Amino acid sequence: MIKLTVTLAAADWLKETLKLAVGNGVKFFPDPDNHHPVIHGPHQLYAIDNHPDRVAAKDEVSGINFHINFEDE
Structure with a gap:
């Protein structure tokens, strides 16, 4: 089972960046082009x-x- 926690600062940044309104949604998913053999941290897109x-x-x-959708877990 995966847990998703979004901080208020992150939510505010995404809200401003994506011009979101109350009721909108944002999905997080892995970067399909990240084929680097060494992973130095999360590489997710939104x-x-x-x-x-x-x-x-x-x-x-x-x-x-x-x-996060099931297929991206």
């Missing part, structure tokens, strides 16, 4: 996704729904 499908983990901060 995108607006207001209609999550098969959510594996979620968090809600400042009215924004953050999630």
Whole structure:
């Protein structure tokens, strides 16, 4: 089981960067182009996704729904 925790600072940054409104959603997913043999930390991408499908983990901060879909777990 995976747990997703989004800090208020991260939520505010994403809200401003993506021009999000209350009720919008953001999904996190791995970078498919990251084929480096040594991993130095997380390499995830994010995108607006207001209609999550098969959510594996979620968090809600400042009215924004953050999630990771099952296939990206």
